[in-house]
Every structure is written in C-alpha cells, then in structure tokens.
Amino acid sequence: MQLANSEFPFRANTQNLSHFYQDVIGVTVSENLPPQNVQLFVYQSNAPYVLTKPLHPSQQLMEKKDRGIVISIQVQINFELEREILGFGDAMIVLQPQDLKDRIWNKLRRANKHYEL
Secondary structure (H helix, E strand, C coil), X not given: CCCCCCCCCCCCCXXXXXXXXXXXXCCCCCCCCCCEEEEEEEECCCHHHHHHCCCCCCCEEEEECCCEEEEEEEECCCHHHHHHXXXXXXXXXXXXXXXXXXXXXXXXHHHHHCCCC
C-alpha cells in the first residue's frame, strides 16, 4: 500500500479533544448546547452493568431502590445518548429532562407499531 500525495496540506490539531468531547456520549457535539442533568432509572437486571461500566464519566449513583437504581449524568442531549438509552430497551427509563423522556417515548411508540399485527 502506498500513500498518495494530497493537494491539502497537513494541519495539526490544536484543540484539546478530551475537553471538546467531555459533555457528550459519542461524537456529536453542539457547541451552543449546554450539558443537562439526565436522570435515568435502571432496572436491577442491568444495574450491575451500568455501575461497573458507566455511561459517561459524570455518572453518579443517586439512589438505590428495590427494583433498580437511579443514576444521573451531565451531558448534551444528542443522537448517541438516545441510541444508548434505546439500547437498554425496557431496562432503562428516562426520569428527566422531560423533553428527552418524551423523545424516547415517541421513538418506542413508533417502533412498537412496527410489531403490531
């Protein structure tokens, strides 16, 4: 394999990427969107996984309940966050913010219609 010459000159990255991505899950960053406090209920079946493999470095355990745990993360609401939540299926519930809860609910409702006979 050989590298071809490019008409575009090399440009060194001068941005601190750790800082740039610190408020997101994934890579979709909106520079105008502040991080929000996202609270999630995780059922006991998935709680050990979420506790040992946090969704985000800001994750904090807020409460232990009989049927699961409540965690919070400080992140921007983005596509990857929604995918992560949806990936847990019926084992995770968005408690807040309400607009994220509504978005996840609407996606699940539309998905459910695909399986109706």
